[in-house]
Amino acid sequence: MSLPLHRRSFLQSAAAGSAVLTVPGVLAGCVDAQRRGVPTSPATAVTATPPANPFDAWYGIDETAVRRAMTALASRGADHADIYFQHSRSNSVSYQDGIIARAYSNVTQGVGMRVVIGERVGYAYTEELTPEALERTAKSAALFAQGSPVAPPESFAAVGRPDRYALEVPWSEVGVDQKLPLIEKVATMAAASDPAVEKVSVHWSDGEERILVATLDGKLVSDARPMTRLRISLTAKKNGQTQSGGSNLAARDGIGFYTDERLRTVVEEARERTMVLFDARRPRAGELPVVLAAGASGILLHEAIGHGMEADFNRKNTSIYSEMIGKKIAPDFVTIVDDGTLDKERGALNVDDEGNEAQRTVLVDRGVLVSYLHDGISARHYGVEPTGSGRRESYRHAPLPRMRATYMENGPHTREEIIASVKNGIIAETFTNGQVQIGAGDYTFYIKNGWLIEDGKVTAPIKDTNIIGNGPETLRAVTMAANDSKLDTGGWTCGKDGQGVPVSQGLPTVLVSKMNVGGENRA
Amino acid sequence: MAVALATGSGADGAFASMSRRRSVSLSVRDQELEKVQESTDTSLSLQIYADGRFSSHGTNDLRPEALEAFVAEAVALTRALEVDTFRALPDPARYATTLPELDLHDPAVEAQALEDRLETAMALNARVAGKDKVISASSSVYAGYGESGAVSSNGFSGMYSSTSTGMYANVTLEGEGDRRPEGGWGMSARHLSALLSPQEIGDEAMLRARRRLGSKKGPTAKTTMVVDRDAATSLIVRLLGPASGGAVQQGRSMWADKLDKRVLDEKLSITSNPLIPGAVASRPFDDEGVASFEMPIFERGTLKHYFLDSYYARKLERTPTTGSWGNIIVEPGTRDLDAIVRDVGNGVYVTSWLGGNADPTTGDFSFGLRGHLIEGGEIGSPVGEMNVTGNLITLFAGLEEIGNDPFEHSMFRTPSLVFSGVQFSGE
Numbered sequence: 001m002s003l004p005l006h007r008r009s010f011l012q013s014a015a016a017g018s019a020v021l022t023v024p025g026v027l028a029g030c031v032d033a034q035r036r037g038v039p040t041s042p043a044t045a046v047t048a049t050p051p052a053n054p055f056d057a058w059y060g061i062d063e064t065a066v067r068r069a070m071t072a073l074a075s076r077g078a079d080h081a082d083i084y085f086q087h088s089r090s091n092s093v094s095y096q097d098g099i100i101a102r103a104y105s106n107v108t109q110g111v112g113m114r115v116v117i118g119e120r121v122g123y124a125y126t127e128e129l130t131p132e133a134l135e136r137t138a139k140s141a142a143l144f145a146q147g148s149p150v151a152p153p154e155s156f157a158a159v160g161r162p163d164r165y166a167l168e169v170p171w172s173e174v175g176v177d178q179k180l181p182l183i184e185k186v187a188t189m190a191a192a193s194d195p196a197v198e199k200v201s202v203h204w205s206d207g208e209e210r211i212l213v214a215t216l217d218g219k220l221v222s223d224a225r226p227m228t229r230l231r232i233s234l235t236a237k238k239n240g241q242t243q244s245g246g247s248n249l250a251a252r253d254g255i256g257f258y259t260d261e262r263l264r265t266v267v268e269e270a271r272e273r274t275m276v277l278f279d280a281r282r283p284r285a286g287e288l289p290v291v292l293a294a295g296a297s298g299i300l301l302h303e304a305i306g307h308g309m310e311a312d313f314n315r316k317n318t319s320i321y322s323e324m325i326g327k328k329i330a331p332d333f334v335t336i337v338d339d340g341t342l343d344k345e346r347g348a349l350n351v352d353d354e355g356n357e358a359q360r361t362v363l364v365d366r367g368v369l370v371s372y373l374h375d376g377i378s379a380r381h382y383g384v385e386p387t388g389s390g391r392r393e394s395y396r397h398a399p400l401p402r403m404r405a406t407y408m409e410n411g412p413h414t415r416e417e418i419i420a421s422v423k424n425g426i427i428a429e430t431f432t433n434g435q436v437q438i439g440a441g442d443y444t445f446y447i448k449n450g451w452l453i454e455d456g457k458v459t460a461p462i463k464d465t466n467i468i469g470n471g472p473e474t475l476r477a478v479t480m481a482a483n484d485s486k487l488d489t490g491g492w493t494c495g496k497d498g499q500g501v502p503v504s505q506g507l508p509t510v511l512v513s514k515m516n517v518g519g520e521n522r523a
Numbered sequence: 524m525a526v527a528l529a530t531g532s533g534a535d536g537a538f539a540s541m542s543r544r545r546s547v548s549l550s551v552r553d554q555e556l557e558k559v560q561e562s563t564d565t566s567l568s569l570q571i572y573a574d575g576r577f578s579s580h581g582t583n584d585l586r587p588e589a590l591e592a593f594v595a596e597a598v599a600l601t602r603a604l605e606v607d608t609f610r611a612l613p614d615p616a617r618y619a620t621t622l623p624e625l626d627l628h629d630p631a632v633e634a635q636a637l638e639d640r641l642e643t644a645m646a647l648n649a650r651v652a653g654k655d656k657v658i659s660a661s662s663s664v665y666a667g668y669g670e671s672g673a674v675s676s677n678g679f680s681g682m683y684s685s686t687s688t689g690m691y692a693n694v695t696l697e698g699e700g701d702r703r704p705e706g707g708w709g710m711s712a713r714h715l716s717a718l719l720s721p722q723e724i725g726d727e728a729m730l731r732a733r734r735r736l737g738s739k740k741g742p743t744a745k746t747t748m749v750v751d752r753d754a755a756t757s758l759i760v761r762l763l764g765p766a767s768g769g770a771v772q773q774g775r776s777m778w779a780d781k782l783d784k785r786v787l788d789e790k791l792s793i794t795s796n797p798l799i800p801g802a803v804a805s806r807p808f809d810d811e812g813v814a815s816f817e818m819p820i821f822e823r824g825t826l827k828h829y830f831l832d833s834y835y836a837r838k839l840e841r842t843p844t845t846g847s848w849g850n851i852i853v854e855p856g857t858r859d860l861d862a863i864v865r866d867v868g869n870g871v872y873v874t875s876w877l878g879g880n881a882d883p884t885t886g887d888f889s890f891g892l893r894g895h896l897i898e899g900g901e902i903g904s905p906v907g908e909m910n911v912t913g914n915l916i917t918l919f920a921g922l923e924e925i926g927n928d929p930f931e932h933s934m935f936r937t938p939s940l941v942f943s944g945v946q947f948s949g950e
Binding site: 093096097099100101102103104105106107108109110119120121122123124125126127140141143144175176177180198199201233235237242243244277282285286287316317318319320321322323324396398432433434435437438439440441442443444445446448463464465466467468469470472516517518519520521 | 583605779880
């Protein structure tokens, strides 16, 4: 670990008010790998419980040591305190220049301890799993507090939870010999996909994290979260020009996720997105009607409204949405949801990282702003129940309100109607990244691939175009939404305060009457 | 020990690096302590060479029995991969032997008491909190210290201690309607004494926030763009990213086949220097243990070197340089921002970017921006919700002037930059 890196992550984490969303590399998120609508009700929940003595079974620590740490943690007062155990294991394998000759494995474990008093937080973590280290860490987390001790629970009671992504075969039991043929297959298909393809690289990753949250009020919550991602990058040459592109897909799923159909689809997407660049150009610069294609265009919601609805910004009064609850902010046909309950989705959670069950939270109900995304601190501030949105990247961070899978439900129009209604505009299909200024409400996202719409028809391909706008203004300018809502299957990671968490996003085909399009005008 | 475990498990070669860091961060919001965080991180990363095959690994579970199992599994995984003839440890002749004294460790950072750090964070916050139109102001102070070291099976061994410390302030203001414009600023340094005062940092953060008040959409126009020194950094990073060996070798670089060719305006010279004493990106050796050296990347507009680690150097059949960036120095010009703006007359002054991206293969870019109009030779009204779009190679071919104002404490010493004929999208 180099020092400049530490410094950058510090500055990044210090730059509150700005949040970014990215997919790895220069790739766009996936559009169409899995054709289906976004379910509108939570999946059926199955209850799962941790082993009888999970501290010992999973971390080799006995419960007495955890209680002793909790005592130290609450020894100077606490409205809430929690101890977060995490063990994560990940593997990746890469194909480059015709061979699979690079692999990476990682094991990280640690325990984060948090004391909350009002809106103040003391946090410390240790990577040393001994009773002494736990107690020492608890004391340093409690150091800022100046109140009188709060008694710890007599014991921790295991709380059941849903089971949205249990694997038949966990990744720890899948040998590299099972992955190599799949990687080889994808690489071979990609290399043969077009004569202009010169380079193919494939990056595979899989992993699991196991968490255990013990709270001051005696709850004990566990989760085991798998994740896998496959990414294809292509470089192609034609008429002396070089273009690169690719595609990727991700889920909280096991090796069975990689069906032949999914592999074929991701290769086809990578080929299309790369080859179309040879003919793609820029749209004209300025304000234009923008059609957002169903799927990955959910990036609009993530940036234009999702971050602004995270309740930490609102309790601090630093979000543009701070005073808009109960107000009409979009047309009647707009309903926007942030949902942790979708089986096996990248943004799915059984419980959040404070041990609260993940929910389906309606942010905008038929055009009216109805709820923020809450963690424990903001829920206490507003006197509401937490929404199961308290997430953290790892034991190295205190939880914050975060999105899970953010999407818009179906609207009353059709994609055909929407495109036919546009005289001169663009349709955006794939994206690489987005960002927002929470207070000013200004957001952006970057279109990697799209098309011009001329006289109601999709015509020439476009590329590399940034969109910038203001969240509430854009929501008011949503004039049509189709009945084809779906989630993207790409591997999106959302960054906030220096913490990255996996998220999903989705949208039906939507028309925004006017957006600022980064284009080029002929001289 | 990891290297010994690896070779004991049947590896032909290994490179292990370790780091241990302790850090403290404090944040204060509206004159109240908001968060205190303390931590110690220890990590081991290990690269294994076995039978012509290669893999890399990381762990923080350093209990001897856990480590032994981890390494044995890592060696077994390596053997399941295909042979890669380009993989080998670096030539030992390139390793750092006697490490240069780079003044990277400041005992004062380590010794500072929590109360002193809190006092600094409060002083920084006091400069911005509760002032006119301020809805909320937060400030944070960070300090970290520790050791980084590496050992290889073919003779490298090196370790150094370092410190880093920083301050940052962020301000949210009452704007028009529901808008709450915000701005912030901060800096990092190796030495406590190198940090600007909390007052100076707070004032810069406040200035940056206030400049956003009353921001309007700018025009759609082709005009001159002046990029301030902070915002210029991200353009320079976009030029350097595609100069990495991996990007070039994989054909995802606008600089492929461009070595020793004039590719940018000859006013532009950029050097990577990891040997500046006390600087934030200085280091005695790189990620492979190779002794640090100063390296020109662009010299008077000509591409001089790629960032080439041993692996991609072999694949490209070139002499290796280093895959690691040092402090990035852009050779400054002679005039300050005021003089430049006076001569530009009319255009757009960019103070920060919002989103956007660039294709490293073609150089095509499109960025969101915030800044001001330049009117009659002066910095005028604030603008936002604008994009700037073009191609990096074309943009830098139109580089009109470089300012004399790089921020000497940054890893990126980039002065203000002036470009002509740039396409903006606005209203």
